[in-house]
Amino acid sequence: MRPSGAHVLLRWTPLAAAALWCPVACRWLDSANLCGFRWLTGQPCPLCGLTHGLAALALGRWSDAVSCNALTPLAAAMLLGAPLLSLAPAIERRAWQLAAAAFALFGLSRLV
Amino acid sequence: MFCTVCGSTMNPDAQFCPNCGKPPGAGPFVSPAAQPAYVPPTGVRAQTGRWLSIGWQMVKNDLGTFVVATLLYAVLNGVSSMILQGPLTAGFMILAFKKLLGRPTEVGDFFRGFNFFVPALVASLLIGVFVLAGTLVCIIPGLVVAAAMNFTYAFIVDKRMDFWPAIQASHAIVKQDYFGFTMFLLACALVNVLGALCCIVGLLVTVPISFCAIAAAYQDIAGVNPATPELA
Numbered sequence: 001m002r003p004s005g006a007h008v009l010l011r012w013t014p015l016a017a018a019a020l021w022c023p024v025a026c027r028w029l030d031s032a033n034l035c036g037f038r039w040l041t042g043q044p045c046p047l048c049g050l051t052h053g054l055a056a057l058a059l060g061r062w063s064d065a066v067s068c069n070a071l072t073p074l075a076a077a078m079l080l081g082a083p084l085l086s087l088a089p090a091i092e093r094r095a096w097q098l099a100a101a102a103f104a105l106f107g108l109s110r111l112v
Numbered sequence: 113m114f115c116t117v118c119g120s121t122m123n124p125d126a127q128f129c130p131n132c133g134k135p136p137g138a139g140p141f142v143s144p145a146a147q148p149a150y151v152p153p154t155g156v157r158a159q160t161g162r163w164l165s166i167g168w169q170m171v172k173n174d175l176g177t178f179v180v181a182t183l184l185y186a187v188l189n190g191v192s193s194m195i196l197q198g199p200l201t202a203g204f205m206i207l208a209f210k211k212l213l214g215r216p217t218e219v220g221d222f223f224r225g226f227n228f229f230v231p232a233l234v235a236s237l238l239i240g241v242f243v244l245a246g247t248l249v250c251i252i253p254g255l256v257v258a259a260a261m262n263f264t265y266a267f268i269v270d271k272r273m274d275f276w277p278a279i280q281a282s283h284a285i286v287k288q289d290y291f292g293f294t295m296f297l298l299a300c301a302l303v304n305v306l307g308a309l310c311c312i313v314g315l316l317v318t319v320p321i322s323f324c325a326i327a328a329a330y331q332d333i334a335g336v337n338p339a340t341p342e343l344a
Contacts (some may be wrong), residue, residue, distance in 0.1 A: 016297065017298070035249070089157065093290075
């Protein structure tokens with residue numbers, strides 16, 4: 001069954017909501033610690049700083065974005081490229097696996 | 113001969129099983145150890161819009177039953193969420209599956225989820241632990257884990273699976289499109305946020321839409337077994 005325009009739009013609505021969430025979270029939850037891993041261990045998890053990083057990247061502040069989380073550009077590329085990647089499921093799956101592996105390695109490097 | 117529902121020994125001439133009371137051939141009995149691993153169809157892609165549309169149509173056509181079931185779901189979850197959430201969710205899936213199959217539904221169907229009390233309870237506890245562990249790492253992994261286990265209760269109810277094979281079967285489907293199914297879960301969550309914004313009362317409509325959307329997704333991907341006794 002060929003998906004209609006509304007169906008395609010709905011598929012990406014949560015992503016748009018997440019994009020809107022980033023600046024809101026940065027503005028109003030700046031002092032809140034939402035990461036349980038950091039709260040428990042005192043160390044940042046692989047995804048810590050990503051919300052601030054994406055918000056900074058959206059404003060064109062690349063250095064701020066990378067200082068928040070070094071993999072912010074990768075996350076942004078994956079999110080923006082997701083519609084294109086969905087056209088090639090085999091490549092999409094591989095890309096998400098590689099991105100997950102990159103974040104896992106980055107998380108380990110943060111702990112060391 | 114053996115009963116096809118509970119596996120008890122029964123007289124070949126008997127019209128009903130002395131143990132469970134079901135007629136011979138009422139449903140397949142498969143012991144958990146003998147259940148083969150579920151093999152999902154290949155190339156599964158999440159179709160968030162289509163499934164939510166079907167969910168909306170299902171709820172719209174039987175609004176009264178779903179609203180009462182949601183009220184019961186909320187009240188009973190409030191009593192003891194940890195123990196009752198699994199069987200109640202299984203009950204909601206039964207209600208949604210019956211609607212999908214075009215069979216008459218009633219609020220009593222909701223309580224048939226208690227026929228799967230143990231697997232549904234253990235599944236809900238395990239899912240809670242896994243999602244909590246994922247959520248600890250800046251929330252996003254928790255969403256992916258929750259999406260991966262979205263169809264667990266559907267498999268428990270429809271394929272009469274035990275909790276672990278059901279979790280594995282759900283994951284086998286979702287891993288083909290992690291991103292799409294996570295977006296599907298987020299879309300369901302957004303629908304419920306909209307429901308909550310409508311003076312909380314909107315949740316009485318949006319919660320069943322979410323369950324029906326999951327049931328519709330399961331129907332598209334795995335196919336509901338019309339011979340399941342609870343769906344009769």
